[in-house]
Amino acid sequence: MSIDILIVDDSITIRAMTKKALALSISDLGQVYEAENGILALARLAEKKVDLIITDLNMPRMDGLQLIEKIKRQPNLADIPIIVVSTDGSTERLSELEHQGIRGYLRKPFRPEQLKEILSEILETTYDHQTHNTDVGDF
């Protein structure tokens, strides 16, 4: 199966970097959608079905925590695995995310290899899907 992914981040640079890391990590990557805040992410999710969501926390208009809360309350979206990518890695924040069923956390800036590691764990357990097993190296 091909894996469709939504990247949510207000930084165009981070979105581009994440997209590149995804292309290196997933052999049959499908559509990669982008949204720059939670509101636009929800609009996108209302029209497109995705297999995975990668989201930032600090964003204007609707932040990552609000977005996650809304996703978890919608039965058709609640089971989509979510990876959080953020500079906020406080213990308090991490336990809050864990409590909300977040599947993975990456601290910015991250190496493609770290994203790949989290992806392979999630995709294998959720979709029985393998990631590339070659070393993608650093950017």
Ligand SMILES: [Mg+2]
């Ligand atoms: Mg941000």
